[in-house]
Structures are given as structure tokens and as C-alpha cells.
Amino acid sequence: MTTRRPEPTIKEMTSRAIEILAKGKKGFILMVEGSQIDWANHANDAEESARQTLLFDQAVEVALEFAVKDQRTLVIVTADHETGGMAINGGSVNGEDLKIAWTSKGHTGATVPLYGYGPGAQRLSGFHENIDIPRTFAALLGVKPFPKEKSLMPAR
């Protein structure tokens, strides 16, 4: 998708998905990915990264509005990895003349943020190794035991 009109925005798609899924009686899990933040960072395009992040933020807003009204919904915002290793090395507070630097055109090993709102959200805060995110989700969902990790080392 282009994330430009006439295509629906990620906010609109999130809103429609929640509208449909909320009709069910068993509850639901909805995963919304702002994947084009990743694409922009692969291209080391800071302006597009900011645009995509703002579009994703609108989808988060829709989810939070539902959760506030519903009071039984946990909204989690996180990332599966960081991309590009972007740093701001100067500029003014109002965002003019920013000096953006990148360390990579690929995924990095930087920690990722984990935010939550709703039941269980007290377990969701701070920055984490991305491999800890699925363990946290499994614990929240009561999935036990969490699947064993496969060794990256070749078998002998």
C-alpha cells in the first residue's frame, strides 16, 4: 500500500477492524503493524519515518479510544525490532535544522519500547530486548509453558 489517498489510512482500517471484531462474543486479538515505519528507516528517510509514525499514532489513538470505552481491552504498542539506528545529532527544539544520522540500512539490535493501556498494562513499560516481547505476551495470555527456543547453533 502507498499510505496515500485514495487508499484507506491505517487509522481507518484499524477502526473498521475493531468495529467488526467487537461484534464477536469471545473477545479478540487484533495486530496492527505500522510496517512502513520500517520501510522508511531501511531507506534512511527520516521525513517519511516521521510521517509513517504519525499515521501509526492515529491507529493507536483509535485502539485507545475503544479500550477506554470498553474497559476490558489491553492495548499494547511495541516493535519487533529497530531499523536504521537513527540518531538526532543536533537541531532546534522546534524540529528545524535537525541533523539526522543513521548507523545502518538494516534492522539493529537496539531495545524496543513496550507500552500498554488496560488490564495487565502494569507489566508493560520501558525498553526491552525484542526477544522478550513474545514471552511477555505469552505470560499475559496465560500461555504455559512458553515454547522452548530453538538453538541457533548447528546440532553436533
Ligand SMILES: [Zn+2]
Ligand atoms: Zn525491516
